[in-house]
Amino acid sequence: MSDWPEDALMQRFSEATSSEGVMVFAEMVDGELLNVGRELMGPGREMADQLGVSLTAMLIHHDVGSAPQDLISLGADKVVVVTDPRLEHFTTLPYTRALSDYLMNVHRPEILLMGATTTGRDLAPRVASRVDAGVTADCTKLSVGPFYHRKTKTVTTHMLEAHRPSFGESKLACIMSNPQQLWAPAMATARPGIFVAPDSDSSRTGEVEDFTPSWSEKDFDVEVIDVRRGGGERVELGHCKIIIAGGIPCGQTGFREIHELSESLKSKGIDAEWAASRAAVDAGYAPSTRQIGQTGQSVRPPIYIAVAISGAPQHMAGMKDSARIISINTDENCTMVQSSDAAIIGDYREVLPSIIEKVQSGFTFGL
């Protein structure tokens, strides 16, 4: 990507598109900032520094509480706040109006990032079509760099490089703006749990700007009748030191033991949690809030223990970057065992009780 002839035409993305700055849409649910918004302040700040521009965070909710200051402490130079009592629950149209109005009428950033949550994946493409922008889904790596377009012999510099796994995770595609259709902002959604939130520094200062979009009555045509979130429990697995995940063969009994192992580790002061594969969630052994994988959470803890999980690509996508993987499985040849650092070949019904016993007598996996 970095080889081009000397006479190639050079242009900077932000200049060619009259845009400037990096923006992060920080999603809020029930008055709380989602972790993925904090995480995106990491690559957001890094890219803003590299480009020499400011980092703006955008909040859209009925009540933002202390979130603006939280985002400034995490690296935002500016926080744009859109509040309205009708914004309590996410619906596409008002959120699209708020973001697009700001992008089209107030300020157009060169890069716009969102979490690939159910909200972000709904909102990002809609905004992209409204403001005419390119958008890349589910990125796992974000950077900036140049691109040489052979056909037009043009080098566009300082462009978003949005990397995402493709072809069943065998390749990492780098998606960039098309020099023949150069529009800002370059948008990307990033999966929760991939990036690491920067350390919060409460001495940082920044500007808070209130913004009122020009609402249309039609923006509120969709009515939220009811919202049910599984027992109010939202499980953030991103920060855990050890995660014990179970597959469908575990059944209710196996999951009781997995839960017990996680509790035993917690009682030794270890930040442990239990989780499950998609199949186990579908079978009702665990809530979807604890699902690891492509349609669940992505994690990379120091230690990941996979109990009776064979390693479908969708599951591997959510945990393969764990520092150490230990599997407990009867099948030595399954993908999960073959992708592990250590494997205990055997029936979890015999293995788990003896590991729980070990933990109770002080073994904490070196953590």
Added chain:
Amino acid sequence: MDYVVLLKQVPKPKEMRVTAEGTLDRASAPSQINQDCQHALELALSLKDNYGGRVVVVSMGPPNFQMSHITAMERGVDETVLLSDRKLGGSDTWSTGYALSGTLQHLGYSADRDDWIIMGGRQTTDGDTAHVPSQVAENLGIPQVTLAETCEIESSYATVRRIVEGGSMDLRMPLPCMLSIAPTAAALRGRNMKAAVKVKKHVTKDDRGKDVFKDGAPIFRLLSVDDVGLEEEKVGLSGSPTIVAAAPKVEKATRDLQITDALGIQSVVEGWQ
């Protein structure tokens, strides 16, 4: 009432091969209706069962998508429409949203009619973006709900259950609206013998021996970029705002697997310190 289904044909995920150039070898891979689109199709068929009306399938892709259209017809779909044109090759999701919405408008589906609803699968196994339903909805200027599981229709409203993190929400949507259907929705029904017999009259084999519709079959429409009146500069590789700049192979992280037992795990872990 028309229930419009956006349907994509994809290579069977397990049989996807990569060409020497590193692109997906779509031509030779056995194909099927994209998994999530099957759920959308089922929802449309069940809405027709409950409320009456027509199910119309709309796709954008190469002529061999007719195979999936025939499969859909055998389940009870009334009509299929295929937007097919070399000019569309390489379209990203922004361009695809533009092209599909243009096709729908060409067919007469507009925001000011309330006797239709449109649905598509949440995402496709070969693209995995989940963008297209939202982008079609925006271009049509109609409301959307993604990750929908169920839908009921009453007068000019749809009541839809949407999956959110850790639960679900119920929404009341004015018609017309776009639903992207979650993979937890009902699975696609099997062939309906009566429908299959009816479709068979309109099907023949192409020169490669694949099933295609006969010329002039009244249940199938093949449209081009010009037929629909799309602006060429907004479609295809050059009309798309994003491009694949590179797609390097991912080096699989190699781990030195140690096989042990419940008693030996402690010393293995201690060896990592």
